[in-house]
Structure formats: C-alpha cells, structure tokens
Amino acid sequence: MTARQTILLVNPDWTGIGLQKQPQFKRIWQPLDLAIAAAMLEEAGFYVRILDNNIKHLSPRSLGKEAEAFDKVFVTSTPYDRWQCPSLDIGFFFQTVGQFPKNRLYIMGAHVTERPEAILKQSRARLAILGEPEQTIVDLACRDTLDEMPCDIPGIAYMEEGRLVRSAPRRFIQDLDCLPLPAYHLLPMDRYYYEFLGDRFAILEGSRGCPHQCGFCYLGMYGRRFRQKSLKRLLSETVYVRDRFHVKNIYFMDLEFGLNRDFVRSFCQGLIQEKMGIRWCCQTRVSDVDNRLLALMKQAGCSLIHFGVEAGSPRILSQTGKGITVSECVRAVSLARKNGIRTALFMNFGFPGETLADMEATIRLAIRLNPDYVAFHLIVPFPGTRLAREIKLDPEAFPAHLYPHYNFVHHDLGSLKSTLRKAYLRFYLRPSYLVRAIKGQALAGWGQGKLFLRVLRG
Numbered sequence: 485m486t487a488r489q490t491i492l493l494v495n496p497d498w499t500g501i502g503l504q505k506q507p508q509f510k511r512i513w514q515p516l517d518l519a520i521a522a523a524m525l526e527e528a529g530f531y532v533r534i535l536d537n538n539i540k541h542l543s544p545r546s547l548g549k550e551a552e553a554f555d556k557v558f559v560t561s562t563p564y565d566r567w568q569c570p571s572l573d574i575g576f577f578f579q580t581v582g583q584f585p586k587n588r589l590y591i592m593g594a595h596v597t598e599r600p601e602a603i604l605k606q607s608r609a610r611l612a613i614l615g616e617p618e619q620t621i622v623d624l625a626c627r628d629t630l631d632e633m634p635c636d637i638p639g640i641a642y643m644e645e646g647r648l649v650r651s652a653p654r655r656f657i658q659d660l661d662c663l664p665l666p667a668y669h670l671l672p673m674d675r676y677y678y679e680f681l682g683d684r685f686a687i688l689e690g691s692r693g694c695p696h697q698c699g700f701c702y703l704g705m706y707g708r709r710f711r712q713k714s715l716k717r718l719l720s721e722t723v724y725v726r727d728r729f730h731v732k733n734i735y736f737m738d739l740e741f742g743l744n745r746d747f748v749r750s751f752c753q754g755l756i757q758e759k760m761g762i763r764w765c766c767q768t769r770v771s772d773v774d775n776r777l778l779a780l781m782k783q784a785g786c787s788l789i790h791f792g793v794e795a796g797s798p799r800i801l802s803q804t805g806k807g808i809t810v811s812e813c814v815r816a817v818s819l820a821r822k823n824g825i826r827t828a829l830f831m832n833f834g835f836p837g838e839t840l841a842d843m844e845a846t847i848r849l850a851i852r853l854n855p856d857y858v859a860f861h862l863i864v865p866f867p868g869t870r871l872a873r874e875i876k877l878d879p880e881a882f883p884a885h886l887y888p889h890y891n892f893v894h895h896d897l898g899s900l901k902s903t904l905r906k907a908y909l910r911f912y913l914r915p916s917y918l919v920r921a922i923k924g925q926a927l928a929g930w931g932q933g934k935l936f937l938r939v940l941r942g
Contacts (some may be wrong), residue, residue: 491625492554493518494547495563496580497537498571504610507656512676513687516737519666527664530625532930534670537580548583556628557584558613558621561593561603565687565737567705570594570866572887581607590624592617595887598703598867600641602884603649606706612641616656616692616705617930618663624731656707660692661717665724673729680788680828680857681733686725690718690751692738696769697805698792699861699870700832702740710743719754726762734764742772743819749777752784763787770816771808778823783797788826788856791816796849798840810849817853824920832863833907834891834900836874851914860907862890862900 495515509729515536522532535542535550551557561577562570574595581589586831592613596603600612611628613620620639628634633642639654657663668686677683689714694703713721715721725731742748755762767790781789781938801810820827831850833843850858865888867879875893882888890900911917 488529488531489625490553491522491525491533491554492551492557493522493532493534493621494551494557494559495534495536495538496559496561496576498576499542507874508579510538510676511565513563513565513667513678513685513735514668514671514673514676515560515565516666516687516689517564517567517617518558518560519668519671520663520665521558521618521636522670523664524618524622525625526667527624528622532667532670534667536671539672539675544579544583547580551588552731554588556625558590558592558617558624558663559584559609560617561591561595562591562705564689567594568702568739569864570702570887572864572889573885575885578606578885579611586610587630590621592621594702594866594868599879599884600650601643602641602880604648606639606884610642614641614650615654616707618658620654637906641783656709656711658695659925660689660711660713663719668725668729673731678733678735680826681735681765684730684732685734686729686731687735687737688721688725688749689713689716689737690741691738691743692766694743696740696807697870698807699803699805699874700835700866701739702869704868706739707834710740712744712747715750715754717749718751721760722755722760722762723758726760727941732762733796734762736764736766738766738768740772741767742768742777745772745774745777751778752780752786755784760785765789767792768807769806773816773819775819778819780823782823782825788828789820790828790830791855792830793849793853794830794831794832795835795838795842796831796846797838798848800838800842803837804835813849814853826857827853828857828859829853829855830859830861831907832861833903834863834895836871836891836894838894840899840903843903843907847903847910850907850911854917858911860904860911862904864888865891865893913915 498510518534522534525532558580561574586608587610589609590611591607591609596612597614604612623637635651638652641650677685693706693710695708695710762785764785765788770791794804794806798810817827831846865875865877
C-alpha cells in the first residue's frame with residue numbers, strides 16, 4: 485500500500501425482518517465476524533470502521549454518504565449471530581447497499597454464499613465473499629486494486645459478461661487461535677445486551693463447526709469440521725472483554741459448546757480459578773451434559789443453557805437427524821434446573837411428514853419440560869441444508885431478497901401459524917408459569933414478549 489487505505493464494514497439494520505411470514509428475534513449483538521476482520525485489517529495497516537446500523541439506524545442515503553470516504557465497503561447479509569439461522573427476508577440488505585458505490589462494494593453472508601448470482605445481479609456489487617469471510621476480507625483489502633478481478637483469491641464470486649464466475653473454494657480457518665482478539669473497541673459496547681442475561685454484554689466463540697447431521701441446520705458459514713480454540717486462548721478472550729470493556733455477561737455462541745466435555749470442564753475450572761465473576765450462557769445438545777458437568781458450569785458462572793429440543797414426537801425427532809431422544813431432553817432440562825441453571829428451548833413445527841398429533845406432542849413436551857423460556861418456530865428449509873434437498877427446493881424460484889419462510893411442500897401456512905399461536909398461548913399463559921414470572925423467576929424479557937405478541941397477532 486502506498487497510502488493508508490480505508491475500509492468500512494457494515495452490519496445492516498434488520499428492521500425488515502418484521503415483514504416475514506414468521507417472526508424472528510432481532511437482537512442487538514456484536515457482529516463478531518466483522519470485529520475479527522477489523523482486527524486483522526488493523527494489523528495489516530488499514531484504517532477501519534465498523535458501522536453497526538442495528539444501533540445507528542441510519543437511512544440508506546446517509547449510509548451512502550458515510551461510504552463516500554472509504555476505499556472499500558464490505559456489507560454482510562448475515563452477521564455472526566445469524567450464520568446458523570439467516571434472516572428470511574433481506575430486503576433491508578438491498579436497501580442498505582443501494583446507495584453504496586458499486587465498484588467498491590463487497591458483499592458476504594449466508595444468503596450470498598448460497599445464492600451469489602442472484603444477489604450479485606440485484607446488488608451490482610463488485611464481488612461476493614463465499615463462506616467464512618474474515619481472511620477473504622483481508623485478502624481483498626490488500627490485493628484488489630479495482631483494475632481487474634483478483635480471480636486468484638479463493639472464496640469469491642463475481643459476474644463476468646453476464647455469467648457467474650467462482651474462484652477456487654477457500655478452506656475454513658483451521659487454527660482459530662491465529663485470529664486476533666475481536667476489535668470491540670470499534671463498537672459501542674455499552675449498547676449491546678441480551679434480555680436473558682443483561683447489559684454489559686458480549687458474544688464470544690470457542691469453536692466453529694459441528695459434526696452432527698441435523699437435516700435442518702445450516703452450516704455453510706461454519707463447515708462440519710469441529711475446530712476449537714485452545715483453553716488458554718478462550719480464557720484470555722474472556723479476560724479481555726471483562727477487563728477492557730467491563731463486560732459482565734457473555735454468550736459463548738458455539739454451535740455445540742459441550743461437544744468436548746473435557747474442554748468444558750477445564751474451561752470452567754479456569755473461570756473459577758481466575759475468579760472471573762461473569763455470568764454466561766451457551767447452547768449445546770441435551771446429550772452433552774451430565775450432573776457433575778452442570779454443577780461445575782454453575783459454579784463457573786453459567787446462568788442459562790440453550791437446548792435444541794426440536795420436536796416432542798419420537799418419530800419426528802428421529803427423522804431430523806439430531807440424534808437425541810425425548811428422554812435425554814427430559815433428563816438434561818431436569819438436571820439443569822436441579823443445578824440452578826435456567827434453560828431456553830428451541831422447538832419447531834412443520835417437519836416433513838409431521839401431523840397435528842405430532843405437533844401436539846411438541847407442545848405437551850414443552851409444558852412437561854417446563855423450561856424458563858421456549859421459542860417455537862416454523863422449520864425453514866434453508867438453502868444448503870439436507871431438508872432443502874429433500875423437498876427439492878429451488879432457491880432460484882424465490883426473489884433475490886427472499887428465503888422460504890416455512891416448509892411449504894408439506895404444510896399449509898395458516899395451519900402452521902395457528903399451531904404456533906396455540907403453542908405460545910398454552911406455554912406462557914399457564915397459571916404456574918405466570919406465577920413464576922411475577923416472582924421474577926422466569927421473566928421472559930421485553931424481547932421475548934414482543935415476539936410473543938407478534939405471534940399472537942399472526
């Protein structure tokens with residue numbers, strides 16, 4: 485570089501997800517992937533800014549004005565916390581990029597990875613980044629002179645004479661310890677929160693990837709190979725956000741936090757020895773926990789565990805490829821409660837072959853498990869998943885801004901939404917649950933409450 489180049493990384497405002505046929509959470513969490521890329525760019529000598537428009541709420545025109553001062557602009561359709569469950573309507577993404585200079589615009593995210601041609605054509609961006617974005621962002625910042633396409637950079641796609649051209653695939657980052665600490669100094673850290681933990685909040689990751697075979701789970705941004713940071717590195721990141729940014733609440737957003745139980749035990753022991761004084765949560769499989777591990781996690785500050793229970797019908801649960809049983813779900817939630825750890829469950833409707841009786845079994849199981857929180861959703865055949873292949877989904881049959889909102893091959897939307905409303909009403913309006921909420925033992929929080937109201941409105 486002859487002069488210090490300037491790079492803008494943009495996380496769009498997701499207001500548009502309110503237009504979807506089923507609601508999704510819109511949480512104000514750090515775009516971790518952009519923060520890691522920013523740290524890598526700073527190490528390479530660039531001036532970097534992260535614009536998190538979930539917080540700024542700038543208009544598209546104002547965003548365009550902001551971008552004028554930068555040599556390159558990178559925009560994601562899917563920040564890190566949406567890698568697994570991408571938004572179903574990304575109209576907001578196209579509104580965001582509409583005012584950016586097209587010859588300096590680079591796009592990325594799950595939607596871009598799965599549908600690069602449609603999204604490149606509509607956005608008219610210079611290049612698309614496919615898959616895990618951090619290293620590709622740095623390579624493009626360093627090597628794309630804008631004179632000709634850097635086609636030797638792996639993991640990109642672009643349009644050439646009306647046809648899509650892909651470079652060689654990029655390998656997933658093998659050594660996560662080589663990534664720098666996220667550049668959270670470029671974000672307004674006092675604005676992020678999680679209603680189930682509190683403010684002074686941050687997300688971190690200890691691993692990427694998942695080896696399991698869940699047919700509905702989208703792994704295009706992660707890959708199936710499980711890659712884990714070292715114990716020393718994850719502990720140092722935890723200390724970093726606590727000491728530098730005064731973080732008190734952390735969500736470790738690994739797809740499968742408990743996959744390596746020995747690592748979790750050692751990590752908890754490290755948190756205890758360091759007297760870390762934080763509250764944290766994670767998501768893991770019901771088959772990954774036992775009483776001794778949960779007791780240690782509680783001692784180390786674990787306040788909440790997200791479990792994917794998915795379905796109450798043993799037949800449907802086995803068909804998902806999740807590899808868990810109803811009895812394991814009952815055991816895990818019971819043990820977490822015994823050890824004073826709250827639980828939040830994910831449960832879905834609309835699997836192939838699922839009957840009304842199967843859906844009723846899911847509602848009954850949620851009530852039987854009696855977790856602190858439960859989120860019911862309509863299963864989505866995300867492009868790139870086994871479920872999408874099984875129903876012979878053609879993503880190109882949808883406009884560039886849309887994903888399928890539910891399993892429309894096997895189910896009727898009206899019936900599914902009626903079941904969704906019934907599930908929320910029966911779970912959250914139980915007298916026993918309301919008493920717990922009034923006592924402050926199971927308060928669902930404002931974010932959960934807004935989602936609940938939107939479901940009831942249909």
